[in-house]
Amino acid sequence: MSIGNVRVRYAPSPTGYPHIGNIRTALFNWLFARHSGGKFIVRIEDTDQSRKVEGAVEQILESLRWLGLDWDEGPEIGGAFVPYFQSERLDLYRGYAEQLVQNGHAYRCYCSSERLAQMRTEMAERKESVRTYDRHCRDLSAGEQSKLRAQGIVPVIRFKVPLDGQTTFHDLIRGDITFDNAELDDLVLLKSDGYPTYHLANIVDDHSMEISHVMRADEWLSSTPRHVLLYAAFGWTPPLYAHLPMILGPDKSKLSKRHGATALLDYRDEGYLPEVIFNFLALLGWSLDDKTDVIGREDLVKHFSLERISRTAAVFDIKKLQWMNGFYIRQLDPARLAERALPYFEKQLPSEVKRPLDVGYVSQVVTLQQERAKTLCEFPQNSAFFFMEDLEYPKDLLLKGGMTGEKARELLSATALRLDSVTAFDVTSLESVLRSLAEQMSVKTGDLFGLLRVVVTGRTAAPPLFETMAVVGRERCLKRVRAAVQRLSDSPTR
RNA sequence: GGCGCAUUCGUCUAGCUGGCCUAGGACACCUCCCUCUCAAGGAGGAGAUCGAGGGUUCGAAUCCCUCAUGCGCUACCA
Structure with a gap:
């Protein structure tokens, strides 16, 4: 892959607000694109109707904007491979799914979710090692199929995974990884509601959008062999893979809402500087050398490389983030800092303080509190007495x-x-x-x-x-x- | 249960083409200095026998094997 042809993508699904870990993936993709003079693409993977969350797309784009991760193709700006919402590309996926059925790489499955659930329970009870779909419909005759269809059952389309052999692929961060095909199940490609699953949509789009590198979280590593097999079934060349280490909560489990403020924009609301989050996140799973902690976006773009991405999952340490935020705050020009802190004063100062605030006065206050604040929120929190007429204290x-x-x-x-x-x-x-x-x-x-x-x-x-x-x-x-x-x-x- | 990935101070990490490592930096922690408080700043300290056990080698955190542990996946979710 020549360096100018790098095309990477951030492909979130709008099922909630993007959290720290998710955005870190976006950041690494962006960094890689900018470093190599390639393109950074945003694609919305909204193929799950039931999990769709209102306003999530806006939150995603807002998060990217706040961090300054501009995209070259995607929502709002379009691009050569429009549309960038999977829900608007349904016909494409259906066509490809159908193509696979035609050439024998996929088949229609009429199993009800009840039957599937029962099958899994039984497998678990029998302690069977392979708890996957039993391929009940894999070889249904045309006659059997039309009988099922006459009953009004809408089938799904499943991928016909090879029964034996192995699938090996190369991961840029972890090296060669091999799976036995027998471990893989006949995954669903097209759901009965006509929407594709992640697996189908993802590879169809990555291929059609000419994505060169797939950089995504480690949790996807296990499904990569299926993707590789799909590429093969279509006769396409898969992209290069780089599975990023995950970001963990203090209890070392996958970061989630349980761990407190994990939505990126919550950090903005709590008074963290975007350049700090940018710096901090970049160092969660990547390092320049043995001593660099504070590093700006330009240097990050300049030095970022896949080779220096760590293989180990990282625990998100809020204490270090706080320190870094305080450090950046101390480095800021007081006038500039006052401007940035102003909205937090407006929002958080007691209601009896008259608005709008005097910027010059706020600036004096900010100067006095600058070396004491770890977040922008701490300015108003510790400065009410500068603005009040009468004080109350024990x-x-x-x-x-x-x-x-x-x-x-x-x-x-x-x-x-x-x-x-x-x-x-x-x-x-x-x-x-x-x-x-x-x-x-x-x-x-x-x-x-x-x-x-x-x-x-x-x-x-x-x-x-x-x-x-x-x-x-x-x-x-x-x-x-x-x-x-x-x-x-x-x-x-x- | 199966498969996969991972394993250096509490945390983020450097080191992993073997010797410069009696393992370096940062956060957090402790002590002292500065000082009108809190911070900030300065100087120190404690903290990993490099998951464990075997090898290979004159020599291993660095190479090989086994085990253990953690995490992830195992959906008509992504």
Whole structure:
């Protein structure tokens, strides 16, 4: 396969929202296409009417867009092999299925699902090793068939798998893999509702769309010999295969909804940066060398290769993702970061905060929180006090570390005086004024600053005090100090 | 049950054309430093006898065999 002719595809089925593992497959395909100057195609495999989920296609495309995985052919943009929805290509599959029946590679099966279920139960009870279709209809005569059809039974079309021999194919990641044909069953190609199964539609489309490499999750490895046999039955050359390691949950089982937020877009909602997900996912099953963790999209495109894809399934570690997200956040230009965080502020700040927010002000806040945030959501979560008028917090936060109510009141009253009179309400002035106050009142700076932090922010952990106060502003700081004095006076302290 | 794939620190991984590996990096964890809190940052630490057992070899994480374990598939789902 010459390098310019790479055509790979991401072929999701719209049965739900694409999760992390699924999108990682899309990412690897995209990376491979971009690296080799080939085409990245999106094809929607909507052949299961019963599992179709409303809005899933939009979610899939939205997920790709969010990560910046642009496609060269597919939904919305079309391409030379239109249409890219399998539900719109039904005639094609029927024709090919029929062709296989004609040339003896497939046959009609009239077995009811009840009979099939019973057959499987019996096989299991007898502990038979091969629990597959018993090929009941494989050699039905024309007469028997028309009798069955007269009863109104709509048949399916099954592939006539060779009874013996072996099928070997080469996997770019795992090497040669061999299966005994006897292990394979006569899979259904065309369902009774006229829709193809994955197996038929997949190979018909991969062939007709001239797909060069099939890169898909490891879970497909077992069905690959059937696909190879199908290609042979049609007289086609199969594509090159590369089965990707799967992504597992913390319990090491196939990643699913059980594992919490696994839908890609959930990560967007939780404040993760798309470039981080991109970076992180690329490293789940692929590595550049022994030390590279942070790597941008351009370098990924430049260096991506099939050879460096791992064979082992990987556990998705949210902790490392969080670290990486925080790392990227810290690297971002503050102004740019503020823009990106703004929607999260708009959405998450308490409703009493007036909208729209002032971008300049948000930017100041973001600058102070930048090195403390792991996700974009943490900005508004930890910054409400910058936007509120009045604060609410447990009173005993004021009496930390042996601080008495009286002492606190005394300190705060003195502070109010200083804040009121300080000429410039900026970091330098505040620091010098408050440090000297601490000294004068013979209290440790940590105690004074800690107290003030609670008063001004309502919490014990916040950005540096003077910076924070400067942003909150003289008026609100004074108001908060006075409110605290009032609170301390309301009920006598012990 | 059958078949297939896989097996290096808790996790992601490097190393796997055998010696540079007394196995490297990152996250997480612990300690110390910095420090007005929280972070961030800096410096350290602990953590894998390379799934187990046999070989081959002067020498194996790296090659061979057996076993074990995990995962996947075993649908008119993809």
